[in-house]
Amino acid sequence: MTTITKLTGEEESILSAMDNEFMIPDIEEGDWHKVDGTAGTSWFPADNFTADEATTEYDGEADTVETIHGYGARLSAPGYLDCTDWTVFATYEEAARYLVDTYGNDVEIGAVES
Numbered sequence: 001m002t003t004i005t006k007l008t009g010e011e012e013s014i015l016s017a018m019d020n021e022f023m024i025p026d027i028e029e030g031d032w033h034k035v036d037g038t039a040g041t042s043w044f045p046a047d048n049f050t051a052d053e054a055t056t057e058y059d060g061e062a063d064t065v066e067t068i069h070g071y072g073a074r075l076s077a078p079g080y081l082d083c084t085d086w087t088v089f090a091t092y093e094e095a096a097r098y099l100v101d102t103y104g105n106d107v108e109i110g111a112v113e114s
Contacts, residue, residue: 010109014109015104018100021075023077026083027073027096029092030046030047031046031047032072032088034064034065035058035062037058037060039059039060039061042054042085043085044086046067068088070089073087073098073099074086075099
């Protein structure tokens, strides 16, 4: 059983402030193909890839492929092709906390866009 821990006020503030950056948080709930192999773990949205396509797109030699339901998290630049790799979590809060912990260090809380 997964215990859902709500985001702290500071985490929510950082996540919100990240919306003012070039690369913004992108969290999507859905089914994901998890491919493990020689290049580590990669995630592919099942809405866009079949399991066979995910294996073909994987950067190494795939050992295992499984499909799970979860929350994919990444940073993405709207209107551009720039984005980080997907990482998938069981809950929205875990996904949001990952983005804050991994990418939120340089975000100024309360910064106003000019």
